[in-house]
Amino acid sequence: MTMDALQYNQIHVAPANRLAGAITPPASKSSSARAVLAAALAPGRSHVVNVATSNNVRAMMDCCRALGAEITDTGTGVEIVGPEELTAGTTLCPGNSGIVLRLLMGATALTRDVTFITPYVESLGRRSNSEMVGALRELGVLCTSTGPDDRLPITLDGSATHGGHVAISGRRSSQFLSGLLYLGGLLGEELTVTVKDQLKARPMVRTTLDVLRNAGVDVRASDDLMEFHVDGRQRFQPARHVVGSDPASTAALLALAASVESEIRLENCVLEELGGVLDYLREIGVDLVQDGTTLTVRGGGPLKPMDFDGSIAPDAVLPLAALAAHADGTSRFYNIEHLRYKECDRISDFRHELRTAGVDADERRDELIVHGSSEGVRGGVVVDSHYDHGVVFAMTLVALRSEDGLTIRNPQYAGQTYPKFFDDLGRLGVTVTV
Numbered sequence: 001m002t003m004d005a006l007q008y009n010q011i012h013v014a015p016a017n018r019l020a021g022a023i024t025p026p027a028s029k030s031s032s033a034r035a036v037l038a039a040a041l042a043p044g045r046s047h048v049v050n051v052a053t054s055n056n057v058r059a060m061m062d063c064c065r066a067l068g069a070e071i072t073d074t075g076t077g078v079e080i081v082g083p084e085e086l087t088a089g090t091t092l093c094p095g096n097s098g099i100v101l102r103l104l105m106g107a108t109a110l111t112r113d114v115t116f117i118t119p120y121v122e123s124l125g126r127r128s129n130s131e132m133v134g135a136l137r138e139l140g141v142l143c144t145s146t147g148p149d150d151r152l153p154i155t156l157d158g159s160a161t162h163g164g165h166v167a168i169s170g171r172r173s174s175q176f177l178s179g180l181l182y183l184g185g186l187l188g189e190e191l192t193v194t195v196k197d198q199l200k201a202r203p204m205v206r207t208t209l210d211v212l213r214n215a216g217v218d219v220r221a222s223d224d225l226m227e228f229h230v231d232g233r234q235r236f237q238p239a240r241h242v243v244g245s246d247p248a249s250t251a252a253l254l255a256l257a258a259s260v261e262s263e264i265r266l267e268n269c270v271l272e273e274l275g276g277v278l279d280y281l282r283e284i285g286v287d288l289v290q291d292g293t294t295l296t297v298r299g300g301g302p303l304k305p306m307d308f309d310g311s312i313a314p315d316a317v318l319p320l321a322a323l324a325a326h327a328d329g330t331s332r333f334y335n336i337e338h339l340r341y342k343e344c345d346r347i348s349d350f351r352h353e354l355r356t357a358g359v360d361a362d363e364r365r366d367e368l369i370v371h372g373s374s375e376g377v378r379g380g381v382v383v384d385s386h387y388d389h390g391v392v393f394a395m396t397l398v399a400l401r402s403e404d405g406l407t408i409r410n411p412q413y414a415g416q417t418y419p420k421f422f423d424d425l426g427r428l429g430v431t432v433t434v
Contacts, residue, residue: 005423010410010411012432014431015401016260019262020262020428021265022266024266026054027246033060035051035214036057036060036078040064041086042215047077049076049240050242054416055096063100067086067108068085069082077243088112088113090114096387098341101124101152106181114158120387126151128341129145131168131172134168136161141161143157162187166192166193167195168180168194169197172340173201173341175204177199180193181208181228184217185217185235186235190232192228192230194227194228209221217236249418251320254286254295256393256400257299258303259326266294267293276313284305286299303324303328306327306331308331309334310333317333317346319390321333322354322398325361325401328372333367333368334366342388343390344388347368357406358402359377379404379406380406383408389413392408392410396421396425396430
């Protein structure tokens with residue numbers, strides 16, 4: 001493929017007979033965003049190695065620059081010089097990223113007159129921030145927001161922020177908790193955060209704890225990850241952060257390779273955020289070999305349906321559900337209600353696109369059920385990305401096993417996580433046209 005698919009409002013992905021080649025998955029956007037912010041909050045010089053180049057991470061870098069950080073490309077990552085004090089009176093645009101928004105809301109909760117906006121009014125602009133706004137208000141932050149769900153734009157005034165104890169819901173997202181833990185490293189007072197119901201996306205919370213620890217902020221967490229304590233005497237310190245592979249992109253490539261006849265190597269994979277995904281893939285019949293940081297998949301064989309607990313690897317749910325469309329039998333993806341509050345409703349919106357493509361799928365509040373068939377689907381229809389990279393990845397996978405391919409609207413949202421997604425697929429043998 002010679003054209004840049006992300007420049008077009010819609011593309012056609014053709015069915016594939018055989019794919020082969022080697023790909024290095026992109027760096028993790030979630031780890032990169034956390035590391036960039038931790039570096040920007042540390043007065044002095046830090047380095048983030050293997051930083052992601054996705055839209056969300058660029059949005060984080062732009063916001064950190066607006067807050068006073070100096071960021072320089074080093075070729076292998078970025079060098080970040082954090083300011084002694086964050087710049088007040090700024091307007092920050094987190095793009096279409098919930099994690100960028102929620103981390104920055106915590107990090108700027110001691111700063112005066114910081115306003116958050118987004119041009120993505122139908123995606124990030126529709127997402128509720130009530131859990132975060134409520135917790136910040138309990139800690140003395142003056143918050144002005146839009147509507148009963150505390151949507152963007154939001155303005156914070158942290159001139160009276162204090163420490164203490166706050167309880168927060170983790171049912172819809174762990175991002176609010178992560179944002180508060182970043183605030184804990186800046187307060188100068190003790191902060192205790194209790195999760196008052198369920199905590200989803202535990203791997204992402206562990207990523208937050210690891211990045212903060214590397215930056216000199218040691219959070220004491222209970223074994224069940226339901227209570228967190230930050231000692232107010234800590235400060236962010238300059239550090240060297242090394243970013244691993246992006247879990248959503250890696251899961252998409254693994255599922256894609258398993259869905260059609262293929263021999264694909266994924267190289268330089270660092271898989272700390274993928275949970276037990278490799279074990280699940282092997283259990284359903286995927287020929288998958290791991291040799292150090294290289295994964296080799298030989299696809300095209302028969303697949304069994306799966307029962308997948310989405311809380312262990314939330315970013316893998318959509319590509320695995322797309323893969324399940326090609327397995328004879330019914331697959332169930334559960335513990336995934338938090339996916340309703342992402343760039344789109346990743347249960348209802350994704351189910352709609354699966355059905356449009358010809359896949360039999362149902363939903364419950366906390367589940368997605370896929371009734372798969374090794375015959376694949378007819379295709380030949382138009383599906384939509386819903387502003388979501390995960391939907392782009394998953395519907396591309398469905399297209400590869402269809403008779404007539406699929407036309408995908410707004411494929412550019414793959415760039416939120418994986419800007420070279422279609423370029424890399426082209427090298428493997430996927431045909432993408434306008």
